[in-house]
Each structure stands twice: as structure tokens, then as C-alpha cells.
Amino acid sequence: MKTIVLFLLFIPSLVIAQSTITGKVLNASDKTPVPFASVFLSNSLVGAKTNDDGSFTLNNVKAGQYDLVISFIGFETHHQTVTVSNNVLALPDILITPKNTTLKEVTIGPPDPKRDQNLQVFINEFLGHSVNAQNCTIKNTDDINLSYNAHARILSASSDDFLIIENKALGYIVKYQLGKFIKNYAQGFLYYEGSVLFEEMKGKPAQQKRWLKARQQVYKGSDMHFFRSIYGNNLQEQGFKVLRLIRKTNPARPPDSLIRAKLRLYGPFSKAQPGWADSAKVWSAKYKLPKALEYLVSKPMPIADYVIQTDNKAILALKYTDYLYVIYTKRSNADNNGSIYHPLDMPTYPSTIIGLNLPYAVFDSNGILGNPTSTTVEGDWAGHGVADLLPVDYEPLISKP
Incomplete structure (x- = not known):
């Protein structure tokens, strides 16, 4: 009986309708095709190369909003927002711009004596502080550009090419083109962004089963799980509780x-x-x-108090005053990353504080924010980095009795 239960843990939860995206990539300067360019949906498993005539086809695309990325040596990286809802989405011709080939002035000097130290800080913050981060390796650290401003106490990083990350914990090869990384020591602030493509690692059946289970554990209680639960109107059933946190300057x-x-x-x-x-x-x-005085309203908030419908029926948005205090009740004994406000009379559930940086923060049915700078998070989610990143087209698994 136990064997049957373990096997059923890895049955997909549901069959999702898939769509196709087609298009053609052309050189903006002369309108000629650009063959062999990388075309992918950022933060997904979906990617392809353009053909000799510049055409491409992306298959098995879930409905939702995506950042379509086109990357090719000698051209500026192209980003384009696409919304998928029909079976086939035919895009107009996409023009990509050749890079300016003006040679940059190169200053030759001694190696940065603190590069190794700063690189280790970057790796720790970028991959995150979870157990999974210990099983992640960046294979090409020489491609990471690092800069430290001692006066402002800010560590910055970027990459000209994809960083290749081997995630043996979740079974992914993650290709991450890092656009921006900022760690502000003075303000205790961390932000990074980039274009991401996932590839599933090949492994024996036992490895595949272990990876599926690990992905499920990462998904449960994550921001993706939270936003999808809002979209599905089943927050409570999924284990989430949302309270209002009032925070005032001390x-x-x-x-x-x-x-x-x-x-x-x-x-x-x-x-x-x-x-x-x-x-x-x-x-x-x-x-x-304390810099702020905080008060947590114990009565759970109804969804209508912090979620609104946008003009696009497929897109919702967070909109509220004060802060959201999100509790995940199906996992316990969390330390909330050591810094989050946590009343002593509350159970030790993983908790996250979400603050709005913009008037609202849009998200779709895939559980992905349209603009990652629209929110700031503290607590449980803040401790998760690329090591716990799941592709946008990830589907959770269910168990059956």
C-alpha cells in the first residue's frame, strides 16, 4: 500500500492546454533574417533557435503573460511582452538591433584583491540561503562582472553572457543572463533581475523522482503558489492566511x-x-x-481588500494600504529568515511581508509578477534565491489516497 501512495505522489495535478508561438527575427539594419538566434520565454522551459529564414516556433506554452527574449551575439538583447491565450499566437516580424561596435577603453591594472570575497557574497545572495543552494554551482563565475562602491557600500554585478547554473537539488540547468544585481549594505536591500531559461537535467528514475519531490517542496508556500492560489480563489484551502500589517515610523x-x-x-x-x-x-x-512600530491585525483579510481585476481579464493586481502579512500554515518551525516581525503569540509558520513600491502589482494565472520591482518582500520568501527558482510553466503534483 505504501508503494502505491508514493507512486501516486508524482501524478501531475491536471492537464493544461498548451499553445504555440510563431514568428520571425530580422536584422533591423537591413531586414535580413537572423538565423540561430536564441528565442525563449524568460523563466520557463520553453526555448528554440531561429531557422535559416529567421523563423521560430515555441511549442507547449501555457496561457499567461511572458517576457519573450531574443539573444544573439553581436545584437542587443530583445525583450517583448507577449500574452498567450489562443492555440497559436503569430507574432509580427521582430527586428533586433546590431550592437554598437565602438571599442571600449580598457584599463589594465592589478586584479581586484577583494574579488574572491565579493564573488562569494554574490553567490550566497544570488543563489539564496536555503538547503538547495548548497547543491547549486555556477559553472562560469569568470563571466560575472563585479563592482563595489566603498563609499555607498553597494555591491553590483552583471553578466554579458548567460551564467550557467547547475541545480542538482531540483534537477535543472539554469541559464541566467544577469542584467542587474545590487546589494546595498547600508540599507539592507537586495535586488537582481535577468533573463532565465530552464533545462531539465537527465537522470535515473530515482533521481527524477527525488527532483519532482524537491520541486514540490519548493513550490509549497512560495510566492508562485501564493499568487496562483489568489487567481484560483482557494487561498485557505492551499494553506495561506493574509493579515494586514500596519507599520509606522518610530x-x-x-x-x-x-x-x-x-x-x-x-x-x-x-x-x-x-x-x-x-x-x-x-x-x-x-x-x-526599532525604526518602525508595527501592529498586526489578527482578522484575516478578504481577497477583495487587496486584489483588483485589471482591464485584462487574465491579469489581476495587488492593491492595498499598509502591508500584507502572508502566513503559510502547512509548514512549521520556520525562523522567518531571522528578521521579520513575528508576534510571540503566533504559531511558528513561515511568514512573509509584502510591501508595494508602486500603486499596484500585476500578476497572471502562472503566479508571476509582471514587474518584479513593484513589490518588496521580507521574511520567508526573501531567503529564497535562484536555487529555489521554478520555471513559470511548472505544474505542481498531487497525492491521492
Whole structure:
């Protein structure tokens, strides 16, 4: 009986209608075909090469909104938003622009003595801090461009070509063309973006089964799972609970700039000047005060309080005041990444705080945000990086009794 249950764990949850995208890629300068260009839907398993006449066909595309990416050596990377709903989507001819071939000035100097240190920071933040990150390897770290601004305390990174990431935890080869990576130490802020193509690794049946199970574990409670549950109107059944978090600036805590100035003034001379040691203690205590006062409304929010329908029936949007406090109740003993506000009378469920950076944040049925800069997350989701990234066309599995 146990063997039957384990086998049924890996039956797909449902059959999804698939569509096809067709088109042709041309050189914008002379309208000639561009053969062998890479064409793919970012953050998916769907990709192809253009033929001799520049044409391409992308098969097995789920309905939804995608970032269509065209990449070819000597041309600017092309991005185009496409919305798939019909069986075949025929795109107008796509023109890609040759790169400016002006030679850049090259400064030859000694190697950056802190590159290895900064590279390790990048790898840790980019891959994430989960167990899966320990089984991920970036195969071409030499292609990572790193820059550190000591004055602003900002680490930046990018890549001219795809970073090849071997994810042995989930069974994917991830090709990630990194457009931007910013780690702001001063503000405690991390952001990165890029174009991504997934390829499934080949493995023995036991490996395939292990990967399927690992992907399911990553999916459960993730942002993709959350947004899909909103779209399916089954948040509670899927294990999510959404509360309102009210966060206000703490009036008792001065700005960081003032605190740092006072500590620089009193710290070095606290033993030499009468009373300055006490002043240093006062400002040190102010530094330890929370920057914000937070209050969690215990009554769950109805979806209508934070989700609106857009002009496109296939696209929804988050829109609300204050913050969303998202709890996933089907997993316990989470530490919330060590920093999230967590009342002591609450169970230890994984929790995430979502703040809006824009008036609203759109998403589709695949559970993907249209603009990744539209939100900021803290807590459980913030600890997951590329090592826990699933393709947009991932379908969860179900168990049967």
C-alpha cells in the first residue's frame, strides 16, 4: 500500500492546454533574417533557435503573460511582452538591433584583491540561503562582472553572457543572463533581475523522482503558489492566511544619519570629555530602537481588500494600504529568515511581508509578477534565491489516497 501512495505522489495535478508561438527575427539594419538566434520565454522551459529564414516556433506554452527574449551575439538583447491565450499566437516580424561596435577603453591594472570575497557574497545572495543552494554551482563565475562602491557600500554585478547554473537539488540547468544585481549594505536591500531559461537535467528514475519531490517542496508556500492560489480563489484551502500589517515610523528614533554623526562625535572622546561617555550611551541606545512600530491585525483579510481585476481579464493586481502579512500554515518551525516581525503569540509558520513600491502589482494565472520591482518582500520568501527558482510553466503534483 505504501508503494502505491508514493507512486501516486508524482501524478501531475491536471492537464493544461498548451499553445504555440510563431514568428520571425530580422536584422533591423537591413531586414535580413537572423538565423540561430536564441528565442525563449524568460523563466520557463520553453526555448528554440531561429531557422535559416529567421523563423521560430515555441511549442507547449501555457496561457499567461511572458517576457519573450531574443539573444544573439553581436545584437542587443530583445525583450517583448507577449500574452498567450489562443492555440497559436503569430507574432509580427521582430527586428533586433546590431550592437554598437565602438571599442571600449580598457584599463589594465592589478586584479581586484577583494574579488574572491565579493564573488562569494554574490553567490550566497544570488543563489539564496536555503538547503538547495548548497547543491547549486555556477559553472562560469569568470563571466560575472563585479563592482563595489566603498563609499555607498553597494555591491553590483552583471553578466554579458548567460551564467550557467547547475541545480542538482531540483534537477535543472539554469541559464541566467544577469542584467542587474545590487546589494546595498547600508540599507539592507537586495535586488537582481535577468533573463532565465530552464533545462531539465537527465537522470535515473530515482533521481527524477527525488527532483519532482524537491520541486514540490519548493513550490509549497512560495510566492508562485501564493499568487496562483489568489487567481484560483482557494487561498485557505492551499494553506495561506493574509493579515494586514500596519507599520509606522518610530518617532522616538532619530534618523540614521543623525545617530551616526552623534556616535562619531562622542565615541572617540567619551573617556576624555566629562559627560560624553553618557552621551555616547544615549545615542547607542537610540540606535538600537526599532525604526518602525508595527501592529498586526489578527482578522484575516478578504481577497477583495487587496486584489483588483485589471482591464485584462487574465491579469489581476495587488492593491492595498499598509502591508500584507502572508502566513503559510502547512509548514512549521520556520525562523522567518531571522528578521521579520513575528508576534510571540503566533504559531511558528513561515511568514512573509509584502510591501508595494508602486500603486499596484500585476500578476497572471502562472503566479508571476509582471514587474518584479513593484513589490518588496521580507521574511520567508526573501531567503529564497535562484536555487529555489521554478520555471513559470511548472505544474505542481498531487497525492491521492
